[in-house]
């Protein structure tokens with residue numbers, strides 16, 4: 009049987025110089041809760057380890073369970089900037105790492121035209137002119153002409169920060185190999201300039217919705233965190249934190265209903281984000297009891313497909329029975 013993690017043992021064996029404000033596992037849970045994110049012990053432990061071992065966290069799980077929000081809240085908790093890279097099909101080096109400022113290079117060549125005349129003066133033939141120009145070519149490939157994109161920006165951030173590489177599964181498989189250097193060595197290699205290492209290693213979060221398998225090389229470099237749909241208790245705490253205006257009794261009824269509805273064979277089961285939206289809607293409607301009529305009128309906040317709404321309406325009395333049990 010795997011040994012349970014002893015929080016105190018862990019806190020005594022890991023040292024963390026970069027994010028001292030993070031504290032131990034209990035402190036992380038409290039700090040996240042104060043920032044509005046209900047963090048389980050498992051999540052807090054992964055964050056603690058990632059900070060100490062300087063490893064990225066790969067978060068997997070269904071849509072709307074708080075993967076992106078976890079990274080955003082972490083930046084808030086450590087009070088450091090968040091650098092976000094949103095992944096999509098076709099994302100490449102020039103959007104993720106860096107790009108040369110072609111416009112500026114061109115402008116400077118125009119402005120320096122006269123100086124170029126001086127440089128080339130007396131040169132005999134094309135070969136000699138090229139030779140002289142080569143000596144100046146590097147000027148246009150210096151940091152002054154470099155446009156940093158999110159991954160490089162995260163390396164340049166003073167005193168660390170939080171790097172969120174969101175929805176990595178949406179990027180092409182080949183893009184993952186571009187990330188490996190950043191994820192394991194916290195550096196970016198630029199052929200014209202050399203290697204740029206992180207000024208201070210950021211806390212890195214990658215998220216994935218499991219739409220495709222990620223490479224073993226990427227997985228190996230990360231600590232893995234799966235966030236499933238929450239338990240009833242956890243979801244009730246999340247709703248209470250996000251929508252404190254909703255009464256305790258309404259929160260309990262709503263969460264039981266959502267858990268019952270997730271049991272149906274839906275095209276798209278409601279996630280935490282939908283539960284929170286539904287809770288907000290009920291507050292706006294000044295509802296103080298979850299009855300069948302109210303549910304029917306607001307099901308469209310919870311369910312995103314007409315066929316799911318019809319299925320739920322057909323099962324309404326069974327679903328309401330789950331609510332009344334509370």
Ligand SMILES: Nc1ncnc2c1ncn2[C@@H]1O[C@H](COP(=O)(O)OP(=O)(O)OP(=O)(O)O)[C@@H](O)[C@H]1O
Nearest residue numbers: 044045046070071072073074075076077246280281
């Ligand atoms: N543990 C939590 N504590 C507080 N709020 C939460 C928690 N988990 C989720 N939420 C709420 O759910 C919303 C959706 O979360 P988020 O956008 O992070 O989901 P996601 O897993 O990144 O979804 P997707 O895969 O669709 O991007 C958040 O804005 C937040 O309100």
Ligand SMILES: [Mg+2]
Nearest residue numbers: 075076077215
């Ligand atoms: Mg997300």
